[in-house]
Amino acid sequence: MITNRESFLATISQRLGRNAIPAEKLERKWQYSPQYEVLKDTTQDELVEILMEQCKNIHTDIAVISSEHFSETLRATIEKYGSGSIMQWADERLQTLHVSETIEQLDNTTLHTWNPAIHQDNITIVEQANIGITYSDLTLAESGTVVLLSAAHKGRTVSFLPTNSIIVIPKSTIVPRLTQAAQFLREQDHTPSCINFITGPSNSADIEMNLVVGVHGPVRVTYIVIEDI
Template sequence: MMSGTIQNREAFLTKIAERLGRNRFLTNVERPKWSYHPQDAVFKDADSNELLEALKTQCTKIHTDLIETNKAELIETIRTIVSEYGGGPIVAWKDSRFEEYGLSPLFNNIWPSENTEIHQWESALGEENIKLAEKSNIGITISDITLAESGTAVLFSDKDKGRTVSFLPLKSIIIMPKSSIVPRMTQAARIIREKIKSGEHLPSCINFITGPSNSADIEMNLVVGVHGPVKAAYIVIEDL
């Protein structure tokens, strides 16, 4: 069988329909038109400041630090949180937005007194990136979409934005442009769907990350850091 092809699909689907005692639908099912859209009611009329306040409130519930800053103070803000989180080694995406936000000095070792080791994800290195991420104390990424309701960062992976950067290091720092904040999953799904409709290339892996790693047993005893970072910080940049 050739890669990327589907074999015997029609026969397979017809057989399933027969077993269910009904005919195959040979045309596309018409999307229903609902008269009420409760998924749009959450923060329906909230502006960017109100969404940020909702995000702040949620971060107190998901054990996540939230720091507000602007582009001019971003490097100093990162230096502060990195110091609070115990320094390097650090692994980060290779993302053009770092330069846009004035973070190029970050990868020229802005903590020389602490001898902080910084690795920027490089696709040519292959699995060596994963080994370096595994040894890192802090991973730095950027949120593509941010959900105010749940305090979730949506990260689009690609060849220079390894998904392990956000969960293999002990701590995670996620930079969040204020313009990326939307009410909830409803808007994120629509943004992704519109990107697909417009023909934009999207990664095969889109991660929805809500604070540090959390796990609870049947008695709801919460344990942080079982299968990911034990600490997480969101740095919200004023870009509106």
Template sequence: MKGTIQNRESFIRQLSSRLQRSAAPKHVERPQWGYTPQHKTLQNLSQDELLAVLQKQCTRINTNCIVTSSADLATTMEKVITDNGGGPIMAWQDERFDAYGLTSLFTQTLPEKQIELHTWDPAVGRENIALVEKANIGITISDITLAESGTAVLFSNPNHGRTVSFLPTKSIILIPKSSIVPRMTQAAMQIRERLQNGETLASCINFISGPSNSADIEMILVVGVHGPMYMTYIIIDDL
């Protein structure tokens, strides 16, 4: 539902008057910048080179980074889940899990090991929150990944609960190698292109750079205040 803009014209006229303009402008030209360093950082790197940048940054943000093939993903995921203490687990409801060959892991292997797994279900509303609050691990997928800062960009939607990435004690984020871009600049460009193509974007876009860290009080670093204490990125070599 769109909102209504009230008193727009009078507000713009007042601004124009303060700027000593004779009339309010009818159109604003986008500025043409003479120097754009934001586009040159990590420019022309291959996906393998961007992956190397991401891996190095993960060591700085206390994030475990594992690279695996699509064929080995289920085995890798099972080991990461076991190493992180098993369930309860909350995962997004996402068709990409099926595309990555994780259906058998989620529906057979984990239940056989008595590892409790729940999938976010918009039909049950706040029952999801009760489950995710008790979860040991949250599993999500990065839509865009920023090599420079080691950031996973998650788009929420009815099947992608926002709390899955920050309420559990531990977080596993699947990162398709094809999703890796140099930095925030390219992520913003992708988001803008989606809007221009008429796509409806998420009401919430989370930029996650490793486990929760805060040093707001006396510059003492505390982990886990605003989200997971442990973070694992599983890079899927999908190229």
């Protein structure tokens, strides 16, 4: 039960110089919004260049390719990481890129796909995986950060339990910075149970200021940017 609501709001309105309590929510109008000005007029090609430069700072490998070269780039990255056990999201976007078919052609490789039906057994598999493959919903050029929205078929652990991580990034989803990511998330019909902002492998320098890469999560990360999707 709410008591004294009207008198309480009336007192606040009076202190704010209003004669009455507003009947509806007032729209906020900010005099300055500098967050929207950073990289405001940057083209998509320029955003890719910014992302590539930032990847040097976050110790992340990046390949910018067309979709026709995706399979060979994925194959080369997997072989560089030593093949072995691989866990991927059960994501139709990865299916469109024929990820499963590419991996099944490789030697010394076992592919697992996240399966909501087996529940906790997914964790047992993914924590032993050498490589995890996910798909970025949005990527921030300024910081080199990928945004992964979890779902029943997109387990959150696939991006951080395996030793190595491969993240597929459509060029069309690269945005300037966190400002655009916040706006993107506000526009979603449903908020996922988990939203991961991942900026390459972890960088820790809290012990005698010596930088160590990959202390938490994957030791190595590769972004594969596909230009024509």
